[in-house]
Amino acid sequence: MSATYRAVNWNAHKKKYDLIALACVALFVAVYVGVGSLVFRGNGAISAPVLAIRALGVCAVVMLHVVLMIGPMARLTHLAAPLLYNRRHLGVMTFVVALAHAALATLYYGSFGGANPLTVVLTMSGSGASPGAFPFVVPGAVALMVLFLMAATSHDFWLANLGAWWWKWIHMGVYGAYVCIVGHLALGVMQSEKSVVYLVMILVGAGLLSGLHIAAGVRAWKRDARTDDAVQGWIDAGALDAIPMGCAISVRARGHAPVAVYRHEGGVSAIHGVCAHQGGPLAEGRVVGGCVTCPWHGYQYKPEDGCAPAPYDDKLATHEVKVVDGRVMVRIEGDSR
Amino acid sequence: MAGMDWFLAILGGYLAIGAVFAVAFVTRGAERIDANARGAGWGFRLMAVPGSAALWPWLAMKWARPRRVVTLTPRDTLAHRRVHLLAWCVIPLLVVAIVAWGWLGGVDPTGVGAVSP
Numbered sequence: 001m002s003a004t005y006r007a008v009n010w011n012a013h014k015k016k017y018d019l020i021a022l023a024c025v026a027l028f029v030a031v032y033v034g035v036g037s038l039v040f041r042g043n044g045a046i047s048a049p050v051l052a053i054r055a056l057g058v059c060a061v062v063m064l065h066v067v068l069m070i071g072p073m074a075r076l077t078h079l080a081a082p083l084l085y086n087r088r089h090l091g092v093m094t095f096v097v098a099l100a101h102a103a104l105a106t107l108y109y110g111s112f113g114g115a116n117p118l119t120v121v122l123t124m125s126g127s128g129a130s131p132g133a134f135p136f137v138v139p140g141a142v143a144l145m146v147l148f149l150m151a152a153t154s155h156d157f158w159l160a161n162l163g164a165w166w167w168k169w170i171h172m173g174v175y176g177a178y179v180c181i182v183g184h185l186a187l188g189v190m191q192s193e194k195s196v197v198y199l200v201m202i203l204v205g206a207g208l209l210s211g212l213h214i215a216a217g218v219r220a221w222k223r224d225a226r227t228d229d230a231v232q233g234w235i236d237a238g239a240l241d242a243i244p245m246g247c248a249i250s251v252r253a254r255g256h257a258p259v260a261v262y263r264h265e266g267g268v269s270a271i272h273g274v275c276a277h278q279g280g281p282l283a284e285g286r287v288v289g290g291c292v293t294c295p296w297h298g299y300q301y302k303p304e305d306g307c308a309p310a311p312y313d314d315k316l317a318t319h320e321v322k323v324v325d326g327r328v329m330v331r332i333e334g335d336s337r
Numbered sequence: 338m339a340g341m342d343w344f345l346a347i348l349g350g351y352l353a354i355g356a357v358f359a360v361a362f363v364t365r366g367a368e369r370i371d372a373n374a375r376g377a378g379w380g381f382r383l384m385a386v387p388g389s390a391a392l393w394p395w396l397a398m399k400w401a402r403p404r405r406v407v408t409l410t411p412r413d414t415l416a417h418r419r420v421h422l423l424a425w426c427v428i429p430l431l432v433v434a435i436v437a438w439g440w441l442g443g444v445d446p447t448g449v450g451a452v453s454p
């Protein structure tokens with residue numbers, strides 16, 4: 001994309017998305033603190049700061065699960081696509097909520113005894129744990145650093161200058177962060193609250209996440225395996241009728257990148273199947289306002305020539321197409337990897 | 338305690354240098370390595386501060402030797418997708434192991450103490 005950077009590329013959809021997300025966070029924390037102070041009263045009362053620390057921590061964990069679920073869900077069903085367009089903002093919000101949790105916890109638990117508060121929290125063991133037990137805040141802090149790095153590099157400026165390859169690997173660090181959070185909970189709160197609630201919630205969360213990711217991964221694997229053997233020349237992409245209006249199918253010749261074959265008002269077009277932004281699968285997108293729109297973050301290309309609409313200057317390769325006896329034929333030659 | 342203090346001091350020093358660097362980078366350096374940052378507003382520049390403070394050694398190198406960004410035909414993401422799939426086969430095992438460790442008492446790996454239930 002070539003256009004002067006802006007702080008946030010908001011549009012009506014993203015604004016609505018962000019407002020809803022913010023409202024959910026506020027509601028979650030308020031309800032958690034409210035219910036907590038009603039349930040734990042008298043002798044077992046929990047002070048307001050501790051309730052707030054816990055509410056923010058649990059909220060961040062829930063948000064992390066949602067962020068991690070959106071990707072595979074969008075690959076399994078088009079219905080989840082609107083959630084994907086703005087996942088970045090949700091990720092940054094997750095970091096902010098986790099940071100609030102960590103800052104409050106550091107101020108509250110770390111300000112005894114005059115030592116550096118950060119040292120105090122990073123070396124303490126969970127309440128109910130004996131002094132030598134594992135310092136459960138350490139994995140929490142590692143996770144927070146990963147979330148920070150991701151939030152800090154989420155702008156397109158970083159994507160362009162780190163390069164998609166590095167950027168993706170940095171952002172895959174979120175899986176490490178997730179595992180660290182499990183450690184933060186298992187060695188922290190699960191030590192003082194020996195109830196099965198935490199155990200069951202962590203396991204259900206992990207089961208959901210891995211189930212969704214594995215299902216989406218296996219499906220993509222199967223689709224990618226359907227490559228055509230023709231090395232070059234014209235390839236049969238399938239029946240024209242099989243492509244719904246405004247949608248695409250993916251064809252792949254051995255040794256070539258996938259090609260997205262779109263059916264639109266102006267006819268049929270074949271365009272390089274990998275988005276210039278972060279390599280999103282263009283064949284899984286659809287035509288919006290006359291442009292092929294990437295399902296991941298909404299980059300657009302004109303189907304006729306693969307050019308992004310002004311002011312952007314990305315261009316994807318296009319391929320010749322013809323319809324013969326109701327079959328769509330695509331010409332794939334040269335090295336288009 | 339001492340080890341942690343040292344670690345935090347080094348991290349703090351790194352980020353302090355990064356903060357000073359970030360001010361210079363977002364006002365002058367960013368547009369040297371990326372033409373799209375030329376004339377960008379304050380919102381964008383402020384937003385680039387945390388990342389610049391964290392990644393300053395690498396950015397300093399780029400700033401010293403700016404290279405034209407070459408745009409290539411985007412590469413296929415197949416390899417990445419396979420890594421995702423593999424990762425999610427391993428993660429549940431890790432989660433179960435960590436949760437079991439916590440459930441069974443969160444024994445300190447250094448062997449100093451165990452958690453009382």
Ligand code: HEM
Nearest residue numbers: 050054057058060061098102105121137140141143144189
């Ligand atoms: C430097 C970083 C962090 C610090 C200092 C920290 C500190 C703490 C402390 C002291 C507790 C125990 C609170 C209590 O029992 O009253 C706790 C619990 C918790 N933390 Fe963190 N944490 C950090 C990072 C994170 C992150 C990144 C997340 C999530 C994304 C997280 C999620 C939680 C959750 C869910 C709990 C359990 C709350 C409950 O009692 O139900 N923490 N943390």
Ligand code: FES
Nearest residue numbers: 275278280294297
């Ligand atoms: S990969 Fe981000 S818009 Fe296509």
